[in-house]
Amino acid sequence: MRCPFCGNVETQVKDSRPAEDHVAIRRRRLCAACGGRFTTYERVQLRDLVVVKTNGRREDFDRDKLERSVRISMQKRPVEPERVDQMVSGIVRRLESMGDTDIPSKVIGEIVMESLARIDTVAYVRFASVYKNFQAADDFDKFVSELRPLAKSTE
Template sequence: MRCPFCGNTDTQVKDSRPAEDHGAIRRRRFCPACGGRFTTYERVQLRDLVVVKSNGRREAFDREKLERSIRIAMQKRPIEHERIDQMISGIVRRLESLGDTDIPSKMIGEIVMETLARIDTVAYVRFASVYKNFQEADDFDKFVSELRPDQKEPE
């Protein structure tokens, strides 16, 4: 593993343990050249996924990009970081188990929204506002009104 500080390729593992969600190995590393310390994570990857964008463009699936967008939606919500990590790992496992390596971006967005809806409705609405490209306040109002159970008119 290359040292992120000096670029040395001969780094040493000082400590290994399972990450919080037990879906990865957390390794503390030390660089003998510069004395830098850093952490790496090792995860199981069943297959290389390719995201097929709506315009037909293809790009390698990026777990960090998925994680960033979910963490932005979950910002300042009362959800533990471990729960978010478990959710992200579950989404990635679900994508990997679909059987196809080419995953439409729309499918990824729908799976994320479905998962967020079960965990936190505020994060769900935040993510949906970007995913569905809300342009006006009315877009939010319409979306949120669909979330509410049917409210009967007063008689």
């Protein structure tokens, strides 16, 4: 593993432990050259996924991009970081088990929204506002008014 500080390829693993509900391994590393310490995560990847955008463009699936967008929607919400990690891992496992390596971005967005709706409705609305490209306050009003009957039926 290359050191992120100096680029040296000789790093030592100092500690390994399960992470993200035992679906990843967290490794603490030490660079032999500069003494820098850093953490890496090792996860099982069942297959290489490709995201098919709405305009037909294709790009490799990026777990970090998914995680960033979820964390942005969860900012300042009372949700533990471990819960977010579990949710992202669950989404990735679900995508990998779909059987196809080409996943439409629309499917990913719907799965994320479904997962967020179960955890935090504010994060769900935040994500939806970007995903559905809200342009005005009326878009929020319409979306939230559609959400209200669903929220009452789950109480």
